[in-house]
Amino acid sequence: MEVKVCSSAGDIWRREIVGGGGGVSHESEHDLAAMVSDFLENNGSYGADSWCSSDSDSGFCDLHHLADKISFFKRSVDQYESDLQSVVQSLLLSMGKTDLQLVKTGLCNGSCIRYALVKLLRSSGYDAAVCSSKWQGCNKVPGGDHEYVQVVNYLNDGSTEHTIIDIDFRSHFEIARAVESYDKILKSLPVAFVGSLTKLKQFLQVMVEAARVSLKQNSMPLPPWRSLAYLQAKWHSPYQRRVSPEEQNIKSSTATSHKQCYDQLRQLQSALQMEIGTDRLLKPLNNDNSRRLKPERRKLSTFRTL
Numbered sequence: 692m693e694v695k696v697c698s699s700a701g702d703i704w705r706r707e708i709v710g711g712g713g714g715v716s717h718e719s720e721h722d723l724a725a726m727v728s729d730f731l732e733n734n735g736s737y738g739a740d741s742w743c744s745s746d747s748d749s750g751f752c753d754l755h756h757l758a759d760k761i762s763f764f765k766r767s768v769d770q771y772e773s774d775l776q777s778v779v780q781s782l783l784l785s786m787g788k789t790d791l792q793l794v795k796t797g798l799c800n801g802s803c804i805r806y807a808l809v810k811l812l813r814s815s816g817y818d819a820a821v822c823s824s825k826w827q828g829c830n831k832v833p834g835g836d837h838e839y840v841q842v843v844n845y846l847n848d849g850s851t852e853h854t855i856i857d858i859d860f861r862s863h864f865e866i867a868r869a870v871e872s873y874d875k876i877l878k879s880l881p882v883a884f885v886g887s888l889t890k891l892k893q894f895l896q897v898m899v900e901a902a903r904v905s906l907k908q909n910s911m912p913l914p915p916w917r918s919l920a921y922l923q924a925k926w927h928s929p930y931q932r933r934v935s936p937e938e939q940n941i942k943s944s945t946a947t948s949h950k951q952c953y954d955q956l957r958q959l960q961s962a963l964q965m966e967i968g969t970d971r972l973l974k975p976l977n978n979d980n981s982r983r984l985k986p987e988r989r990k991l992s993t994f995r996t997l
Contacts, residue, residue: 817842826929883963
């Protein structure tokens with residue numbers, strides 16, 4: 692099922708789809724390439740200083756302020772998110788070739804890693820699944836699709852909350868000819884995002900503004916695939932939730948078929964190790980108040996039928 696995403700204010704409405712047939716792939720490279728081509732044709736003249744990559748004084752101040760916001764958001768986590776983030780990092784770092792047992796036909800785009808992570812999370816007692824979202828374009832919001840991991844948190848009062856895990860978080864915010872300050876903000880983002888949709892939106896809003904400031908210094912407009920509406924659509928659009936790939940999208944495991952996903956896993960592990968090392972050096976004192984932001988949650992030993 693598809694949905695048109697239309698909003699003049701940039702907000703995306705969301706409907707959940709669990710189960711059902713007809714899987715969707717990771718973001719279409721062909722559609723994105725066409726988008727980039729059209730954008731460059733319509734905005735190809737940037738002026739004599741467009742290749743400059745240094746910060747202007749006003750832009751540096753704006754980006755420095757936004758960098759402080761990113762640091763604050765990274766520190767403002769409750770105990771559940773902090774614990775889950777540690778679990779996710781540990782599982783990703785311990786993952787090897789033997790964990791990548793199944794591979795989808797065609798380009799992997801990290802699917803093998805996501806499904807392997809889901810398997811390990813479920814073995815650890817978490818109700819985890821891979822979510823495949825898809826949306827149609829409307830007005831200035833291009834259509835697309837995305838794949839991420841979701842963990843359902845069961846609260847003691849009987850309600851549930853969804854936690855998003857995106858193993859390639861920084862790639863969503865890469866822009867052309869970024870100024871130095873923007874690159875620093877980009878590298879300060881979590882390698883793998885773990886958090887609620889509310890926390891996710893906070894990061895998206897800051898990164899969209901940071902991209903706008905950086906691009907403005909090179910006389911470049913913000914491309915539609917870096918707009919807040921497009922970014923929100925990745926995690927807010929209707930999705931299908933699965934714990935393993937559909938049978939028709941699976942082929943037997945071979946060394947060659949896993950080369951792409953294993954290379955991506957090694958890059959992810961290297962980035963995680965660097966992030967963990969940096970965080971240990973800069974980690975502030977624990978703030979007990981931030982640990983009590985949400986009610987206590989629990990994991991289920993027996994999952995609901997998906």
